[in-house]
Amino acid sequence: MLGLLLRCRQCQIPARDAFLQIRAFSTTQSSLGKHDKKSTIRIPSKKAAAAKARRKAAVIAAEDAKAEKLTLSDAISVLRAVEVASPNNTYELYIKTEIKSGVAVPKGRVNLPREAKPKSEDKILVFAEGRQAEEAKKAGAHIVGGTELIDGIVNGRVQATTILCTPALIKAITPKLGRVLGPLGLMPSERRGTVTDDIAGYLQRIQGTSEWRADRAGNIRTPIALLHFPTKDVIQNIRHFLASVKKVTGNTRDGADSRRVKSSGPRPVTTISKVMLSSTQGPGIRISDF
Incomplete structure (x- = not known):
C-alpha cells in the first residue's frame, strides 16, 4: 500500500503511473553523411582482372x-x-x-x-530440294525434305543423329533451329562439313x-x-x-x-x-x- 501512495517528486503523480508512461521516440530522420573514400566499392580494371586470371591459371596448372x-x-x-x-x-x-x-x-x-x-546405326536427316533431295535418298538418307521439317524437329516428332543441309536452305532453317540443334551439336555448319552441295559424297564418306x-x-x-x-x-x-x-x-x-x-x-x-x-x-x- 505504501508503494502505491508514493509520488514522483518532479510531476507529482503516482509513481506507478509515471512508470507506465511510454516515452514517445523521435521520428526525425537522421542526416546521412557522405560515403567516405574507404567505403566506396572499387571495380578492378581490365588489366587487374587479367592479372588475377593469370595467377589463378598458374595455381591450377601447378596443382595439375x-x-x-x-x-x-x-x-x-x-x-x-x-x-x-x-x-x-x-x-x-x-x-x-x-x-x-x-x-x-x-x-x-x-x-x-x-x-x-x-x-550403332545413324539416322540421317537431310534438308534438300529438287535433284539434291533425290540424290540424298539414293545415297541412303533416312529423312529428306525442306522447311516443312522444321516444326517436327522443334516439337520432337522428327529426330535424327546426323543432320545435313544444302547451302540453299541453311539461311531458311537457322532462325528456328539454331537454338534447338546448336546446344545438341546437331546444327549443320560449314566448318563441320555438314552444309554441303555434295550430300551423296558426304554420306559415302561417313559410312562405316x-x-x-x-x-x-x-x-x-x-x-x-x-x-x-x-x-x-x-x-x-x-x-x-x-x-x-x-x-x-x-x-x-x-x-x-x-x-x-x-x-x-x-x-x-x-x-x-x-x-x-x-x-x-x-x-x-x-x-x-x-
Whole structure:
C-alpha cells in the first residue's frame, strides 16, 4: 500500500503511473553523411582482372602438375593387372575439353582400327530440294525434305543423329533451329562439313564410321577397347580417337583446315585439359602422353 501512495517528486503523480508512461521516440530522420573514400566499392580494371586470371591459371596448372600421371602403356598395364580375371571388360577413355562461351560442343566421327562394340546405326536427316533431295535418298538418307521439317524437329516428332543441309536452305532453317540443334551439336555448319552441295559424297564418306560427341560441359566418354585386346591395338585405338578429337577442337590442322582459315579467319581452339583411361572395375588413370 505504501508503494502505491508514493509520488514522483518532479510531476507529482503516482509513481506507478509515471512508470507506465511510454516515452514517445523521435521520428526525425537522421542526416546521412557522405560515403567516405574507404567505403566506396572499387571495380578492378581490365588489366587487374587479367592479372588475377593469370595467377589463378598458374595455381591450377601447378596443382595439375602435381597430380599423378602415367604413360599410356603403363596405364594399360595397370588396368590389365587389376582386371586380370575379367578379360572381356572394357577400357573407357575420358577426355575433358574446356569449352568457351559461344563455341559449339565438340563432335566428330571416327573409324577405329579395331572396334570395341557394335556400331550403332545413324539416322540421317537431310534438308534438300529438287535433284539434291533425290540424290540424298539414293545415297541412303533416312529423312529428306525442306522447311516443312522444321516444326517436327522443334516439337520432337522428327529426330535424327546426323543432320545435313544444302547451302540453299541453311539461311531458311537457322532462325528456328539454331537454338534447338546448336546446344545438341546437331546444327549443320560449314566448318563441320555438314552444309554441303555434295550430300551423296558426304554420306559415302561417313559410312562405316561412328559418331562421338561431348556433353555440354565438354566431357567426352567412349568405350575404346576390350581388356583382352593386345596392348598395341588398344594404343592404336586411343591414338586414332585422340587424333579425331584434336582435329575437331582445332589442336591439329590439315590442308583443308589451312585453306578454311585463309577464307573464313582463324578457327577457335578448344583446349584439351585432361585425358583419363579407366576400365569397368578399375580406377581412372591420368594419361601424361596425349
